Amino acid sequence: MMDKLLETFKLAIITLRANKLRSLLTMLGIIIGVSSVILLISIGSGLKIYITGQLQGLGSNSLYVMPGNLELQPGGGGSGGTPGAGTGILKFTLNHYHELTQKGTTLQAVMGYSENNGTVSYAGRNKTIQVAGVGYQYPGVRNQYPIQGTFFNFSQQEAGKKLIVLGKTVADDLFGNEDPVGKKVTLVDNKFTVVGVLEKKGGFGGVDMDNQVFIPFTTAMTTFDVDKIQSFWIQAKDDVPIEEAKEEIEKILLRTLKEDDFSVLDTGSLISVIAQVLGVLTIALAGIAAISLIVGGIGIMNIMLVSVTERTKEIGLRKAVGATPKIIMTQFLIESMVLSVTGGVIGILLGAAGSLAMRSFLPTTVSFWSVFLAFSVSVIIGVVFGVLPAGRAAKLNPIQALRYE
């Protein structure tokens, strides 16, 4: 029995090699499908690892207060089950900032945080980049310190001074070898004085984290003409349990805000929110890629049907010298499986190679289960889309098959 299977397998290889181009084109659908599924899953998991790592680097005592209800309800559903719902409405004022700073006994650092886009210019050079409005505690919280000059301090922040700290990339692009500290740059028609340049932090996924500038969040409010603070970035005291700090923040904010107006996320819950979003995204993208697997399967079925017709006479002869319908069925099933599995293996290799090439941007990993999944799917495709042609071959009447021209 094993001998017969091996023989059938060899025969399938010979047949497919005799039609190299055709076999390759037939496999293309599977190759593309499998490699994109592998690649997308590996990018998804790489992204997750990277972002999780970045967030964990912020320390376990960081808390984020965002507008809108971001709480993920277990099992989805319920009000605000979708992350990001209602984030458009800004609710935080300077009052909230002062209350958190003054009354938060468990809190070590409270920063207002905002993100805007703006054009920074110096000596005729322009750069449109992200302008982060942050608190004076930023270097300590982010663990990223100035390599030139200083960061702005508490009183400068409270006074809303027009001071700016540059990311390394921005400093290099605008100033080159010149020392930027003390120079004036223009941002949204305002002159800002450069007080420092932050050390390099590195990029991720093509986004350069050093390609932004930092101004006091109070200054950001006046510069971009908004009376609300986008969010708070808070650090709890080291000896305080994170839950306690979270409750205190909620208590303070609930005096003036409703429960649905804001969410307090700690690093852990932020990681789980992002992981969940990325997970859904990865599955959705991989699912779309998987559609091409079905297309590939149909391609295999199509070529197998052609092959059965072409080889009608051969099938008749095989039957005449003693092949049972089962043997013929097996022969064509194995052939379609060799097609789909070879395509699957090539796809896995290509996907893995692509994932390896992405390594310079992202810690992509090709997980065992995605390879296993891709491989099993190709086997299943070979069987499912091979059954119809193989069945047709097995059912051929030997006399008519022998006469077929």
Place this chain on the structure above:
Amino acid sequence: MPILELQNVNKAYQLDSQNLQVLKNINLKIKKGEFIAIMGPSGSGKSTLMHIIGCLDTASSGKVIFEKQDVSQLSEAELAQIRNQKVGFVFQSFNLIPRTTALANVELPLIYKGLDIKERKKQAQEVLEKFGLGSRIYHFPNQLSGGEQQRVAIARALVTQPLIILADEPTGNLDSKTGAEIIKIFEYLNKAGNTVILVTHEKDIAEHAKKIIKLHDGQIIGNI
């Protein structure tokens, strides 16, 4: 004791609600070592008769007995086994599998018989050598002449040492000189003890056989 016996065999096809009687009450006994030619014009039913003898087809009624075993009501898989072990086919158009060596073509019935690779290579090679194709065993069908192809096909029919060799117009695609050579091979095989049944419409080919069965309208009309 006949190795093959047909008792009152009838074959009818249903064609457009018309009942087409192709074979009528065929009674036939074939003994070991016979050399029989089945002759008849086209449409006389000689192909159908050959298919029934070769277990490619089953009779509508009557019995086909192969060495005491009635095969007329067997399943397709069981018939395949009979064809594999008891019948060797030779066809007009050789029917070698393309892009497959002469050796692999001859090995084919032995694969289905379940022989291991060493044994079947040995047996297939022996038979090919016997037909003077020892230097051609790794050639593909398109690298062989018509006569050589038919000799490979005969080797394939013979390799399982079948009870009967069934040849359907084996010289039909060959020139007369090569055809004569092929007929000589059948005569030689018969002398060596093989039972040969030759289906042909050519009288001078049929005359090489020891016995001629003439078919007309599905009936045996002559038995020479």
